[in-house]
Amino acid sequence: MTFSPELETRFAKLLQSYPPGRQRSAVVPMLLYGQDEIGSVTQELVEEVAHRCGVTPLQVDEVIGYYSMLHRKPLGKYHVQVCTNIACQAVGAEELWEHACERLQLGNKQVSPDGLISLEEVECMGACSWAPAIQINYDFHHKVTPERFDNLIQALQDGTYSRRAS
Amino acid sequence: MRYNETSPLEQMIISYRFDLPNSASIDTYLANDGYIAIKKVLELTPEAIIEELKVSSLRGRGGAGFPTGMKWSFVPRNTGKPSYIICNSDESEPATCKDRLLMENDPHQLIEGMMIAGWTVKAVKGYIFIRGEYRYLIDIVDRAIAEAYERGYLGKNILGSGWDFDLYTHTGAGAYECGEETALLESLEGKRGVPRLKPPFPAVAGAFQSPTILNNCETFSAVPWIFRNSGAAFAALGTPKNGGTRLMCVSGHVNKPGVYELPMGFNMLRLINEVAGGVRNGKKLKAVIPGGSSAPVLKADECDIPYDFDGVAKMKSMAGSGGLVVLDEDTDIVAVALRTIKFYAHESCGWCIPCREGTTWLKKILSRFHDGLGQQSDIDLIAELANNMLGRTFCALGDAAAMPTAAFVAKFRDEFEAYLKKSRVTQPSPELVAV
Numbered sequence: 001m002t003f004s005p006e007l008e009t010r011f012a013k014l015l016q017s018y019p020p021g022r023q024r025s026a027v028v029p030m031l032l033y034g035q036d037e038i039g040s041v042t043q044e045l046v047e048e049v050a051h052r053c054g055v056t057p058l059q060v061d062e063v064i065g066y067y068s069m070l071h072r073k074p075l076g077k078y079h080v081q082v083c084t085n086i087a088c089q090a091v092g093a094e095e096l097w098e099h100a101c102e103r104l105q106l107g108n109k110q111v112s113p114d115g116l117i118s119l120e121e122v123e124c125m126g127a128c129s130w131a132p133a134i135q136i137n138y139d140f141h142h143k144v145t146p147e148r149f150d151n152l153i154q155a156l157q158d159g160t161y162s163r164r165a166s
Numbered sequence: 167m168r169y170n171e172t173s174p175l176e177q178m179i180i181s182y183r184f185d186l187p188n189s190a191s192i193d194t195y196l197a198n199d200g201y202i203a204i205k206k207v208l209e210l211t212p213e214a215i216i217e218e219l220k221v222s223s224l225r226g227r228g229g230a231g232f233p234t235g236m237k238w239s240f241v242p243r244n245t246g247k248p249s250y251i252i253c254n255s256d257e258s259e260p261a262t263c264k265d266r267l268l269m270e271n272d273p274h275q276l277i278e279g280m281m282i283a284g285w286t287v288k289a290v291k292g293y294i295f296i297r298g299e300y301r302y303l304i305d306i307v308d309r310a311i312a313e314a315y316e317r318g319y320l321g322k323n324i325l326g327s328g329w330d331f332d333l334y335t336h337t338g339a340g341a342y343e344c345g346e347e348t349a350l351l352e353s354l355e356g357k358r359g360v361p362r363l364k365p366p367f368p369a370v371a372g373a374f375q376s377p378t379i380l381n382n383c384e385t386f387s388a389v390p391w392i393f394r395n396s397g398a399a400f401a402a403l404g405t406p407k408n409g410g411t412r413l414m415c416v417s418g419h420v421n422k423p424g425v426y427e428l429p430m431g432f433n434m435l436r437l438i439n440e441v442a443g444g445v446r447n448g449k450k451l452k453a454v455i456p457g458g459s460s461a462p463v464l465k466a467d468e469c470d471i472p473y474d475f476d477g478v479a480k481m482k483s484m485a486g487s488g489g490l491v492v493l494d495e496d497t498d499i500v501a502v503a504l505r506t507i508k509f510y511a512h513e514s515c516g517w518c519i520p521c522r523e524g525t526t527w528l529k530k531i532l533s534r535f536h537d538g539l540g541q542q543s544d545i546d547l548i549a550e551l552a553n554n555m556l557g558r559t560f561c562a563l564g565d566a567a568a569m570p571t572a573a574f575v576a577k578f579r580d581e582f583e584a585y586l587k588k589s590r591v592t593q594p595s596p597e598l599v600a601v
Binding site: 017019022024025026027028029031032033053055059062063066067068069070084085086087089090091123124125126127128129130131135138139142 | 169170248257258259260261262263265266291297298299300301302332334336337338339340342353354355356357358359374415416417418419424425455459489491492493497501505506509512513515
């Protein structure tokens, strides 16, 4: 299995980051970075990571279910994550979540039929003082109102979304 | 960048570079007191470094508030094994968003703090464990690490000391539990983040079963200031046994939610009313969750206290990770209790049965309570269940779920009773069913 040159560089660096004989440490980062490039944790990726880290595919397989950011099925091109934990809840995140489901016609962890957008209700993402917060892929968006949410979704659908506008 | 305005009441000793242009770059850092502390420290013995830290009364900013100097003193030296420095930047405690700012705006301060720890125990490598959701911070910290290598602050023979130290970032992949130190170490080793039985503590057998200093991001970030100035000066900023300042994350129903750096022991009511602009919409204060969602809730009349580890502990709660959720008079406490336990049920790793089953059971009871299907006996059942989880698990997640739940019921029992009155129960109560 081959990856982009950037990812290959990253993997090579990762495998050198840990003490000799401890390459298993690279398993979780490689799965996450790999997933970001190919869309999901496929069996092929599992076997490749196992091979490169010198562990069995089973040892890779067993960590996948533990980490909530690792997915065996592809997410949408844009993964919209709405936090509803207590700090966000206090300032309207549950209403925002319901609005999001309604607007996108999606439930938790569902992907739109065209594969463009997936939706997930997530736990605290570390934006508590600027709540309610959402993440689109890795971009934070703070103080999101239903109107701002709609604008962001519109931008995703129109292809005019630009990164890191928190 | 900052995401909220600063307050004139702030006392910035670790966040003062946040507003400088290119604050994350090594040039900005070097022009503003950067890498001065490590040069001083390279002249000191481990004993002297640890003594200075003890004098500073710096306590762990991750949640437990353990004295940092003492923690470093537990790490055995000259064991023949390599030692490691681990930074916990997994920041997942609900209501906490300070490590994000420290890494985004001042990554070199963190690197220097870790270097000081590294020199103390002559560590060979360090890892900054950053939660997976903070991908942009991994890029920022990686860039800072690369800069530090270029200028000779990391790598071989650092500043001519003969000491080699390598530093790396390591990404998490979405797990609250990995903020627990031993679970973090398991995750770092490429396994499921299941906590280890202690002892042995990480100081003795931590990363890769070797001696390890493991601290929170904010703890390491405070270290350079201490060695640039002095432990005594740091201690003097705070209250006895609670040295220095703290990044306090205020969220919820206030006019100016934000992260503010204030001296330890700053009055909590003043923090809410003067720094964070008071409860919004002219409402009255009902309660405060004072130290992340694991901290038992405080009622409004319990909030006139010094905000430090001991001040909050006196009220049988904890300052924890420094995240305060302010709740106004209209807040539905049952809904907050339910959302809190949903979180812990989701995040329990399942290793210890009291936590795995207890959090799920509590979630079920609170869910039906919230849906108007509660019964009188449920109120005591919640409290009893929570109390039976306390102290019966490997790590603190079980306690972290039980403590706030028990406190919500104990302090706001009237609200739970009120829910019963509007209850829509149609089936007989379990006590009435013949078995």
